[in-house]
Amino acid sequence: MLRLEQVNLFTRLKSQTTNNLPGYPILQDISLEVFPGDRITIVGHNGAGKTSLLRLINRLAEPTSGKMYLENQEYQQIPVIALRQQIMLVQQEAKLLGMTVREALAYPLFVRGLSKQEIQERVSYWSEQLQIPDEWLGRTEVQLSAGQRQLIAIARALVVQPKILLLDEPISALDPGKATLVINIITQLTEVSSRPFKTAVFMVNHQLDLAQEFSTRLLHLQQGQIVSNLPATEINWEELKTNLITAQNQVDENW
């Protein structure tokens, strides 16, 4: 479904005299293959490259070298709009861009050409699934709490029922009940086969207990490189927790 082959991402530094400064590596030699229904948790300490990897897959960043394929078609051959119709990114900072919640949920469906009735049906179906109360629908982002905004950002991605869902710390502001609800709903999306495809999900998540329940694979990034990419059943979760805490402490000491 999605394949990355030896992808590198470097910062592009510019000076007043040249555009050819080398920059420094953000992601190095990233190769991975993703299949329908995969639930991939990405872990790694701050600055390891987790967000950059999601931005690369959503094409908000262009690889410096290497190849990326969606359904065996090279990224360069896919118009960006077509790619983003299949791959939805929920960023850490949810923005509704001045829209009301109702408009924000309807907009991605409108641009995909769904009829007014289909849009209404999808918006009410997903609002109900995520337990979004009717009274929120007329609000704008300044009238929502951080957790409420996060839930709306997730809903806005789910209404589209994308092939690939990229979630950057999607449950960090949610209370435990809502976090579990979101995890369960997303898990169903990856399993239900009534649609022509099962969604594949990448989730950056520091809550390893939830990650352990959720994931089918775990991708561990360190300084822009994949240090492990294993099925969740092969992970020693206790060891991973200790490793991540140790790695984070070492980074903090170096600062």
Ligand SMILES: Nc1ncnc2c1ncn2[C@@H]1O[C@H](COP(=O)(O)OP(=O)(O)OP(=O)(O)O)[C@@H](O)[C@H]1O
């Ligand atoms: N636009 C940019 N220009 C230059 N450097 C960048 C840019 N975006 C990210 N970086 C650098 O790339 C590295 C990876 O950043 P990234 O945001 O992907 O890390 P992360 O693992 O998501 O971190 P966190 O857990 O703190 O969100 C960091 O060293 C960061 O400073």
